[in-house]
Amino acid sequence: MSDSKSSALFERAQRVVPGGVNSPVRAFRAVGGSPVFIAKASGAYLFGESGERFTDYVGSWGPMVFGHTHPKVVAAIEKAVKNGLSFGAPTALEVEFAERVTALYPSIEMMRAVSSGTEATMAALRVARGFTKRDVIVKFEGCYHGHADFLLVQAGSGAATFGTPDSAGVPEAFARLTTVLPYNDIDALRALFESRGKEIAAVIVEPVVGNMGCIAPVPGFLEEIIALCKKHGAVSIFDEVMTGSRVARGGMQARAGLVPDMTCLGKVIGGGLPLAVYGGRREIMQQLAPIGPVYQAGTLSGNPIAVSAGLAAIELLDDALYERLEAASARLERGLNDAIKSTGASACVQRCGSMLTLFFAPGPIRNWSDAKQCDTKRFGRWHAAMLQQGEYWPPSQFEAAFVSGAHTDEDIDRTIRAAEKALRESA
Ligand code: HOZ
Numbered sequence: 001m002s003d004s005k006s007s008a009l010f011e012r013a014q015r016v017v018p019g020g021v022n023s024p025v026r027a028f029r030a031v032g033g034s035p036v037f038i039a040k041a042s043g044a045y046l047f048g049e050s051g052e053r054f055t056d057y058v059g060s061w062g063p064m065v066f067g068h069t070h071p072k073v074v075a076a077i078e079k080a081v082k083n084g085l086s087f088g089a090p091t092a093l094e095v096e097f098a099e100r101v102t103a104l105y106p107s108i109e110m111m112r113a114v115s116s117g118t119e120a121t122m123a124a125l126r127v128a129r130g131f132t133k134r135d136v137i138v139k140f141e142g143c144y145h146g147h148a149d150f151l152l153v154q155a156g157s158g159a160a161t162f163g164t165p166d167s168a169g170v171p172e173a174f175a176r177l178t179t180v181l182p183y184n185d186i187d188a189l190r191a192l193f194e195s196r197g198k199e200i201a202a203v204i205v206e207p208v209v210g211n212m213g214c215i216a217p218v219p220g221f222l223e224e225i226i227a228l229c230k231k232h233g234a235v236s237i238f239d240e241v242m243t244g245s246r247v248a249r250g251g252m253q254a255r256a257g258l259v260p261d262m263t264c265l266g267k268v269i270g271g272g273l274p275l276a277v278y279g280g281r282r283e284i285m286q287q288l289a290p291i292g293p294v295y296q297a298g299t300l301s302g303n304p305i306a307v308s309a310g311l312a313a314i315e316l317l318d319d320a321l322y323e324r325l326e327a328a329s330a331r332l333e334r335g336l337n338d339a340i341k342s343t344g345a346s347a348c349v350q351r352c353g354s355m356l357t358l359f360f361a362p363g364p365i366r367n368w369s370d371a372k373q374c375d376t377k378r379f380g381r382w383h384a385a386m387l388q389q390g391e392y393w394p395p396s397q398f399e400a401a402f403v404s405g406a407h408t409d410e411d412i413d414r415t416i417r418a419a420e421k422a423l424r425e426s427a
Pocket of ligand 1: 023024025026060061144157211399
C-alpha cells in the first residue's frame with residue numbers, strides 16, 4: 001500500500017538515489033510494494049506524506065525507545081543548536097557524555113564517540129587488532145555489525161534480506177580474515193579456539209540478535225565467548241548498537257550480568273541523532289591515537305547537537321520506562337501468540353524486552369539456518385495487510401520490531417487485532 005504522494009516521491013527518488021532509498025531495507029522490496037514516505041512523527045505514530053497515521057514498530061530501527069520527538073530530547077537539541085552546530089574541538093558536553101556512558105556500562109572504562117554503529121564496530125575491531133597484534137576476527141552467521149568490508153561476511157539485516165550476505169566489492173583477502181560460526185553454537189566456538197586460538201584478535205557478537213529477527217542467546221553462549229577470549233588472549237566485543245539501553249538500561253550485558261572487554265553502542269544512546277560509541281577496558285582503549293598507535297578520527301565525532309540529544313536520552317532512561325516497555329511488549333507478545341493460535345498460522349513470536357519478531361515458522365529460531373526457513377512470502381503478505389490497517393512493522397522478516405514507551409495499551413490492542421486479521425488474510 002502506498003499513497004499517491006509516496007508513489008510520486010519514490011519515482012523521483014529512484015532517478016537520483018539507488019533503489020530510491022538511503023538504506024536498502026527501507027525500499028520494501030523484501031515485502032513487495034513500495035515505501036511510505038514519512039513526513040513527521042510523534043510518540044508512537046508516524047505520519048505519511050498524505051497525512052495517514054501509522055502505529056510505528058520500527059522506531060527508526062531502534063533509537064526511539066521513548067517514542068518519537070520526546071519533548072526533553074527536542075528541547076536539548078534546540079538549546080544546543082543555539083550554541084553552534086559543530087566545532088571540531090573538544091566540548092564539556094562530550095566529557096559529560098563519556099562520564100554518563102562509562103557510569104552506565106561498567107565494561108566501558110574509556111570510550112570514543114563516533115557517528116554511526118558501523119563506525120563503532122569498525123573502530124572497535126581495529127583497536128582489538130592493534131591491542132592483540134592479531135588479524136583474525138570471529139563473527140556469527142546472520143549477525144549484522146554495520147557495513148565495513150570485513151563485517152559484510154554472512155551478514156544479517158538488509159544483507160540477508162536481499163540475498164547478499166557476502167557483498168560484492170569486498171576483496172576476498174579482507175573476508176578471509178573473518179571467520180564465521182553459527183550463532184548459539186558453543187561447541188563450534190570452542191573447537192575454533194582450540195585450533196586457532198592464537199590467531200584470533202576478537203569475537204564480535206550481537207548479545208541478542210536483532211538483525212535476523214529477534215534471537216536470544218542460549219544459556220552459556222555469551223559467557224563462553226567472554227571466557228574463551230580471556231583464556232586465549234582475544235578481545236570479546238558486545239555489539240549492543242541495537243540492544244544497548246533497549247533491553248535494559250545497561251544493555252544486554254547488564255541483563256545477563258556480564259562484562260565483555262569492549263562494547264559498541266548506537267541508536268538509543270544517541271537519542272535519535274547520528275551518535276554511536278565504542279569503548280572498553282582502559283588498556284585496550286589506550287591503544288588509540290594520540291596516546292597509542294591505532295588511528296581513528298572524525299570531523300563530526302562527538303558533535304555537540306548529537307551529544308546533547310544523547311545526554312537528554314540517558315536522563316530519561318529510568319525504571320518507569322523499562323517497566324512500561326516490558327508491560328507493553330509482553331502484552332503484544334501475548335496477543336500475537338493468541339492470534340497465531342486462533343488462526344492456526346505456522347508462526348512463532350520471539351521477544352527480548354522491547355525487541356520482538358513474528359517469525360513465519362514454527363520455531364524456535366536459534367540461528368540463521370532456522371531463520372532462513374521462514375515463509376518470507378507470507379511475511380510479505382502479512383506486512384502489506386498490516387500496513388493497510390495503519391500498522392508500520394519492519395519491512396523484512398529479518399529485522400526486529402521495537403516497542404516504545406509511548407505505545408499505549410490501546411495501541412497494542414489495536415495492533416493485535418490488526419495482526420490477527422492480517423494472519424487470516426495472508427494465509
Ligand atoms: N541496518 C538497519 C536495521 N538493522 C537498517 C537501517 C535503516 O535502513 O535505516
